[in-house]
Amino acid sequence: MNAMSFLEAIGDIREEYIEEAAQYRAKPQKIHVSRWISAAACLALLAASSAIYLKTGQLDTSESAQNATGASSAATSEASMATAEDTPMPKDSPDAPAPNTALFKAPTIQDDSLDFDSYKILTDPILLEENHLVTPVTQEMMGEFVAATTEGEFYAYAPLEEIPAVRILKTADGEQNYVLYSGSISTGSELTSLYGANSAEELAFISLEANGQESQTTDTTVLSEFYTTFMNLTSQGAPSATEDGQLLRIGFQNGLTLRMYYHSEAALLCTESDAYPLENSLTEILQNLS
Amino acid sequence: MDDSQIIELYWARSESAITETDQKYGSYCRTIAMNILHSDEDAEECVNDTYLGVWNAIPPQRPTFFAAFIGKITRNLSLHRYQKNHAAKRGGGEAGLLLSELEGCLPAPGSLDETMDSRSLGELFNRFLEGLPKEHRIIFVRRYWYADPISDIAERMAMGQSRVTSILFRTRGKLQKFLEKEGVSL
Numbered sequence: 108m109n110a111m112s113f114l115e116a117i118g119d120i121r122e123e124y125i126e127e128a129a130q131y132r133a134k135p136q137k138i139h140v141s142r143w144i145s146a147a148a149c150l151a152l153l154a155a156s157s158a159i160y161l162k163t164g165q166l167d168t169s170e171s172a173q174n175a176t177g178a179s180s181a182a183t184s185e186a187s188m189a190t191a192e193d194t195p196m197p198k199d200s201p202d203a204p205a206p207n208t209a210l211f212k213a214p215t216i217q218d219d220s221l222d223f224d225s226y227k228i229l230t231d232p233i234l235l236e237e238n239h240l241v242t243p244v245t246q247e248m249m250g251e252f253v254a255a256t257t258e259g260e261f262y263a264y265a266p267l268e269e270i271p272a273v274r275i276l277k278t279a280d281g282e283q284n285y286v287l288y289s290g291s292i293s294t295g296s297e298l299t300s301l302y303g304a305n306s307a308e309e310l311a312f313i314s315l316e317a318n319g320q321e322s323q324t325t326d327t328t329v330l331s332e333f334y335t336t337f338m339n340l341t342s343q344g345a346p347s348a349t350e351d352g353q354l355l356r357i358g359f360q361n362g363l364t365l366r367m368y369y370h371s372e373a374a375l376l377c378t379e380s381d382a383y384p385l386e387n388s389l390t391e392i393l394q395n396l397s
Numbered sequence: 398m399d400d401s402q403i404i405e406l407y408w409a410r411s412e413s414a415i416t417e418t419d420q421k422y423g424s425y426c427r428t429i430a431m432n433i434l435h436s437d438e439d440a441e442e443c444v445n446d447t448y449l450g451v452w453n454a455i456p457p458q459r460p461t462f463f464a465a466f467i468g469k470i471t472r473n474l475s476l477h478r479y480q481k482n483h484a485a486k487r488g489g490g491e492a493g494l495l496l497s498e499l500e501g502c503l504p505a506p507g508s509l510d511e512t513m514d515s516r517s518l519g520e521l522f523n524r525f526l527e528g529l530p531k532e533h534r535i536i537f538v539r540r541y542w543y544a545d546p547i548s549d550i551a552e553r554m555a556m557g558q559s560r561v562t563s564i565l566f567r568t569r570g571k572l573q574k575f576l577e578k579e580g581v582s583l
Binding site for chain 2: 108109110111112113114115116117118119120121122123124125126127128129131132133134135239241245246247248265266267268269270303305309359360361362
């Protein structure tokens with residue numbers, strides 16, 4: 108039995124499923140015009156209040172002003188509900204609720220923010236298997252052209268076209284290899300975005316390995332807590348630790364795996380290029396895992 | 398012209414059956430063939446062979462879902478042409494990628510009857526697909542039956558390409574577990 112016999116056998120599925128897939132087209136998402144109108148009203152009120160303040164040096168507390176603010180309070184609250192869903196609260200605000208990981212969207216890593224010299228050719232069979240990367244690299248796996256450097260030409264990896272962590276490098280001699288980004292990334296949220304994960308639901312597992320033993324969790328509550336705290340990590344620069352800590356694998360639903368090293372005494376999570384100090388909550392999750 | 402009328406033309410052995418089929422399903426068949434073969438010339442040949450196949454099959458057949466019936470013939474012809482081209486190291490298309498993806502979800506050796514024929518395996522696929530949420534089933538069929546590129550599926554499903562890739566990855570994992578479980582219980 109091989110992949111071709113699989114592909115042929117898929118041809119024998121019920122015709123209802125073939126028809127269903129032929130007919131289906133998702134409806135485009137509706138644009139909630141009323142929310143935008145409310146947001147515009149709120150901005151107009153803000154602009155008017157600012158103008159009055161600048162002119163008089165104080166806010167007008169007269170009855171007419173209160174009536175004006177009261178009339179638009181419904182629009183203001185609706186607009187703030189709309190905007191709260193789209194933008195995260197400032198994390199240092201004492202009244203800010205904990206970010207809802209399902210709604211929080213990480214900034215997207217763009218190719219032009221990456222250092223192409225920091226991509227490393229992936230030849231280790233363990234790493235290739237861990238990331239579900241099939242060898243040899245064939246022409247069909249090469250997606251859009253990304254960039255040309257002195258090393259060669261970078262192409263997207265077709266099944267994960269939009270994910271910058273993995274690319275294909277075609278060198279001048281025509282050789283094609285997978286490359287994995289190992290350069291510096293400032294924050295945890297950018298790191299997950301590099302691997303195409305923009306919500307906790309995109310995590311598949313986390314595992315910690317020490318002394319040849321590995322413990323793994325796929326529990327969605329743990330993954331959600333892990334993701335929330337991971338997003339807040341900020342790099343303090345290149346790691347100084349020369350000893351390997353415990354190997355932490357962060358698995359994503361798209362099949363990729365991010366490797367980091369957990370140094371429990373220093374309370375650091377490290378990649379090759381960055382050391383991220385850990386908050387207590389993340390330390391607790393990793394200690395529970397180990 | 399609706400499908401039942403076209404089928405009647407085949408039964409009446411009227412040559413306008415082919416013209417009507419080409420008018421209604423020509424681009425549908427060409428898309429399936431192009432997705433697999435990535436060659437206009439090869440795709441056109443497969444489409445023409447499809448019409449011959451349909452002419453020979455009807456009668457005696459009277460398909461319920463004509464689009465799926467004709468699509469199956471095109472798909473099979475295209476896969477055979479792909480195998481022939483691949484042996485001669487020609488051509489491209491999505492088929493190579495599909496094969497790589499499916500390699501990863503082949504059940505472990507010994508866990509499934511290696512002599513199982515295509516029809517029995519097809520039945521297993523039907524049971525597997527029955528248990529999937531509708532959206533995931535459609536994505537799976539669009540990828541592995543229609544051989545659509547990920548970008549086309551993402552557009553059809555109004556979701557990001559990364560999400561489509563994730564769904565396919567997880568569905569392939571479920572398929573592997575399902576086939577191993579079914580193979581052991583046979």
